[in-house]
Amino acid sequence: xxxxxxxxxxxxxxxxxxQPSTPSTATxxxxxxxxxSGPPSYLWPFDNAVMYNTPIALANAFAxxxxxxxxxxxxTYRAGDNTSGExxxxxxxxxxxxTMLTVRQDTNGWHVVDARTDNLELDTPGHDDRISSPxxxxxxxxxxxxTVRIAVLRYGTTMRCVQPTDSCGSDHGVLxxxxxxxxxxxxxxxATDVAFNQSSTKYGLVVLFTESARDGTIAEATVRLVRxx
Numbered sequence: 001x002x003x004x005x006x007x008x009x010x011x012x013x014x015x016x017x018x019q020p021s022t023p024s025t026a027t028x029x030x031x032x033x034x035x036x037s038g039p040p041s042y043l044w045p046f047d048n049a050v051m052y053n054t055p056i057a058l059a060n061a062f063a064x065x066x067x068x069x070x071x072x073x074x075x076t077y078r079a080g081d082n083t084s085g086e087x088x089x090x091x092x093x094x095x096x097x098x099t100m101l102t103v104r105q106d107t108n109g110w111h112v113v114d115a116r117t118d119n120l121e122l123d124t125p126g127h128d129d130r131i132s133s134p135x136x137x138x139x140x141x142x143x144x145x146x147t148v149r150i151a152v153l154r155y156g157t158t159m160r161c162v163q164p165t166d167s168c169g170s171d172h173g174v175l176x177x178x179x180x181x182x183x184x185x186x187x188x189x190x191a192t193d194v195a196f197n198q199s200s201t202k203y204g205l206v207v208l209f210t211e212s213a214r215d216g217t218i219a220e221a222t223v224r225l226v227r228x229x
Contacts, residue, residue, distance in 0.1 A: 040203055042104075042111035043223055046156045051109035055087055058110040059101055063089045067099070067209075067218050068160040084113075091212060097220035117220040119187065120148060120208040125226050132229040134193040135206065142187040143210045152176035152196040155203035155225070159218060175199055199228045 044062045045052070052058035055077045063072035067089070075088035075098075084104040090096050102114035116122075122139040125131050141148050151162045157173030168174075176196035182188060209221040 040155055040225065042113055043115055043205070043225060044112040048108050052111075053109055055085060055103045055105075055110050058103055058112060059087045059089055062101065062112050062115070063099075065160075066158045067221050068158065068163055070217055091217065091219045092214075096212070097210065099220045099222075115221060115223040117222050119143060119210070119220060120222040121187075122206070122208055122222050122224055125206060125224060127225055128227060130227045130229045131204075131206070133198075134195040135226075136191070136193050137206070137208075138191045139189070139208075140187050141182040141190050141208070142184065143182060144184060144213055146181045146184040147179055147210070148182050148190070149179045149209050149211060150176065150192075150194050151205075151207045151209070152194060153205045153207065154199050154201050155205060156201070157205070159207060159209070159221065163218075175204065202228055204228055 040046075044058070044066050052061065056074060059074050059077075060072065063069045063074075069089070069091050071092070073090045073093050075090065077085055077087045079085040083106070084102070087101050087103060089099045089101060097117055097119055099115055099117045101112050103110055104113050105111075114127075119142050120139070121141070122137065124138045125135060135152070137150070151159065152175040153159075153161070154173035154175060157168075161168035161172040161174050162177050175198075176194050178194060180190065180192040182190045204226050206224045206226055207221055209218050211217065212219040
């Protein structure tokens with residue numbers, strides 16, 4: 001590809017709910033740190049040279065290429081206005097926990113501005129908050145056997161780098177990869193401190209997620225954009 005040309009990605013799927021997604025064509029975005037030229041405004045895509053021209057194509061790529069779901073299924077796109085809306089991501093054709101994406105369109109196509117699951121509510125840190133190690137996390141959670149996984153990433157790093165089968169090399173941008181034990185029977189408040197390694201960039205992501213008891217892949221995720229102090 002010409003590095004000065006945007007790659008426009010589309011998906012011809014209908015918006016029936018839920019729908020199987022087609023393999024993302026954004027496979028040239030590797031699961032490693034991508035250089036960021038300025039303050040990020042979005043969770044995905046990291047690289048503005050990639051343009052998604054439908055919310056379906058965007059959600060499919062985010063689920064596969066950022067979260068690492070091998071076969072995500074998408075709900076119906078729900079428009080909020082002419083340039084933004086919401087779409088749900090499910091890990092299986094049969095359902096599973098729901099990750100809701102808030103998406104927005106601008107001159108560079110569609111972007112993910114927020115990703116969250118009702119099972120993992122993160123109150124602090126907030127969007128674009130400055131954090132230092134250890135970062136104090138608060139919110140409410142419910143998970144199988146109470147286990148909630150936490151990752152702190154350099155901005156530009158995907159969750160595929162957190163998985164045991166990652167191909168991200170020695171400098172994979174995962175600053176923390178840990179867990180806490182909350183509640184498994186009802187959603188309850190949590191508060192926990194997470195130490196993380198120093199970052200070479202100013203921006204990062206805090207991700208709460210759970211893993212599937214079926215195959216160990218990520219089943220749902222809440223993602224927060226942060227700044228490092």
